[in-house]
Amino acid sequence: MSHTRSISTVFYKFLKTNLTTNSSTIKHIHSSRLLEKNVAFNLSDIGEGIREVIVKEWYVKEGDKVVQFDNICEVQSDKASVTITSRYDGTITKLHHNIDDVALVGKPLVNIETDEAEDTGAVEKKSTLETPKLETIKSSTEIKKDINNLVETEFIHTNCDIICIPSVRRLAKENNLNLSLIKGTGKHGRILKEDVLKYLENNNGETSHSGSLVDEKQDLEEAISGFQRIMVKTMTESLKIPHFVYSDEITVTKLSDLRQSLKAISELNETKISLMPFFIKAASNALKKYPIINATTDQNLEKIYYKKNHNIGIAMDTKAGLAVPVIKNVENLGILDIARELNRLVKSGKNGSFAPSDIRGGTFSISNIGSIGGTYMMPVITPPQLAIIALGTTKVLPRFDKDMKVVPESIINISASADHRFIDGATMANFIEMFKRQIENPNLLFLNV
Numbered sequence: 001m002s003h004t005r006s007i008s009t010v011f012y013k014f015l016k017t018n019l020t021t022n023s024s025t026i027k028h029i030h031s032s033r034l035l036e037k038n039v040a041f042n043l044s045d046i047g048e049g050i051r052e053v054i055v056k057e058w059y060v061k062e063g064d065k066v067v068q069f070d071n072i073c074e075v076q077s078d079k080a081s082v083t084i085t086s087r088y089d090g091t092i093t094k095l096h097h098n099i100d101d102v103a104l105v106g107k108p109l110v111n112i113e114t115d116e117a118e119d120t121g122a123v124e125k126k127s128t129l130e131t132p133k134l135e136t137i138k139s140s141t142e143i144k145k146d147i148n149n150l151v152e153t154e155f156i157h158t159n160c161d162i163i164c165i166p167s168v169r170r171l172a173k174e175n176n177l178n179l180s181l182i183k184g185t186g187k188h189g190r191i192l193k194e195d196v197l198k199y200l201e202n203n204n205g206e207t208s209h210s211g212s213l214v215d216e217k218q219d220l221e222e223a224i225s226g227f228q229r230i231m232v233k234t235m236t237e238s239l240k241i242p243h244f245v246y247s248d249e250i251t252v253t254k255l256s257d258l259r260q261s262l263k264a265i266s267e268l269n270e271t272k273i274s275l276m277p278f279f280i281k282a283a284s285n286a287l288k289k290y291p292i293i294n295a296t297t298d299q300n301l302e303k304i305y306y307k308k309n310h311n312i313g314i315a316m317d318t319k320a321g322l323a324v325p326v327i328k329n330v331e332n333l334g335i336l337d338i339a340r341e342l343n344r345l346v347k348s349g350k351n352g353s354f355a356p357s358d359i360r361g362g363t364f365s366i367s368n369i370g371s372i373g374g375t376y377m378m379p380v381i382t383p384p385q386l387a388i389i390a391l392g393t394t395k396v397l398p399r400f401d402k403d404m405k406v407v408p409e410s411i412i413n414i415s416a417s418a419d420h421r422f423i424d425g426a427t428m429a430n431f432i433e434m435f436k437r438q439i440e441n442p443n444l445l446f447l448n449v
């Protein structure tokens with residue numbers, strides 16, 4: 001029980017440093033006895049109709065102490081990679097899955113023996129009577145952070161076979177490195193980021209897990225597992241939807257000029273403004289007029305839900321593969337707000353992880369594959385949504401102007417897929433016409449018409 005002793009020391013140090021200024025908080029902690037209760041920590045709903053995920057990495061093992069918001073594991077759906085954090089303080093008593101196992105939403109991920117405060121009624125009563133002075137105590141989040149830091153420094157060497165923080169583990173994983181081959185130079189042999197980078201440099205980027213060479217003359221057989229297994233399942237389901245595809249071309253010459261003219265504003269706000277925020281806003285304006293395109297349906301196809309918020313999913317090429325993070329309430333956002341949110345999500349995608357709330361609740365999707373290439377597409381609807389649009393690459397092409405003179409224009413192709421059980425071709429054609437009108441005459445974007 002050296003852990004218990006150490007944790008008391010840690011808490012004592014922590015309390016002494018942080019709470020001496022507020023007697024009511026100290027009373028509250030001292031008057032509550034700690035009870036231990038073994039609870040199953042279930043995988044909560046990560047939205048988007050995701051029912052199962054693949055466990056990609058554990059950040060804890062049985063016997064580890066955790067506090068709220070500590071990373072528990074990394075899970076991956078067909079849409080995103082998500083870090084699951086603890087809701088409890090306590091000790092991990094059971095991991096319910098191995099790496100690459102499928103974990104179901106609502107079912108246990110781990111069991112945690114929690115340190116649960118008794119007599120919570122008394123604590124609540126006290127807090128209503130005495131309001132702590134804000135300037136004298138730290139916020140609960142700050143306190144939690146302090147506890148996290150203290151507990152991490154004290155325990156990391158006893159709790160991990162391979163000692164490193166999650167970001168270092170992730171860096172090793174991204175480079176397909178076996179951590180046990182790396183010598184840690186940190187405190188208690190902890191593997192630091194520099195150790196991983198040095199290992200990569202010394203091994204000239206050769207990062208095979210086992211160090212064995214693959215025989216290039218042999219065919220390679222691989223079981224379909226993990227992320228790919230889920231993709232097989234969801235894409236098969238998705239293509240059961242009777243889709244139709246509607247395509248057109250849009251002239252983006254004026255919009256490209258407008259974007260160029262906004263460069264100074266973009267730099268001033270440290271926000272990249274690509275064409276995407278304009279596409280997203282134009283789509284939202286058109287969704288107002290054609291709400292069926294922003295609707296979702298239930299699994300039994302008995303109801304249509306016309307969604308009042310435009311939560312637009314953006315197909316994104318991330319480190320972990322294709323993800324569809326969501327920009328929420330686009331109907332209330334201006335172009336710059338949308339650009340900021342898109343920048344944030346692109347950054348999260350580069351780091352390889354989104355918050356569950358970032359991938360939840362999409363009502364309509366946009367895919368812009370144009371930075372890579374492509375002209376015509378058949379974008380795949382993500383149930384329970386009913387429609388998606390995809391944009392190809394911008395090309396400068398000859399077109400006739402109103403005087404029948406040939407002029408160079410920037411042209412982008414758009415392809416829209418819709419669930420034909422709910423959306424008819426004429427509605428989609430009208431929706432795309434409205435979208436196109438705004439992109440070709442960008443002033444309309446600011447009038448919300």
Ligand code: CO6
Nearest residue numbers: 274276315316317367368369370371377378379392393394
């Ligand atoms: N044409 C030409 N150039 C483009 C286009 C198009 N359509 N779109 C972006 N770009 C340019 C863009 O202007 C940037 O250039 P600079 O301004 O000179 O820096 C550059 O390409 C990179 O753009 P960036 O990706 O940084 O920003 P953007 O806001 O345009 O896009 C994003 C954000 C999240 C959409 C993008 O980063 C991304 O991940 N795109 C890939 C999406 C994807 O994988 N879709 C496939 C889904 S599966 O749809 C599917 C039907 C099948 C094919």
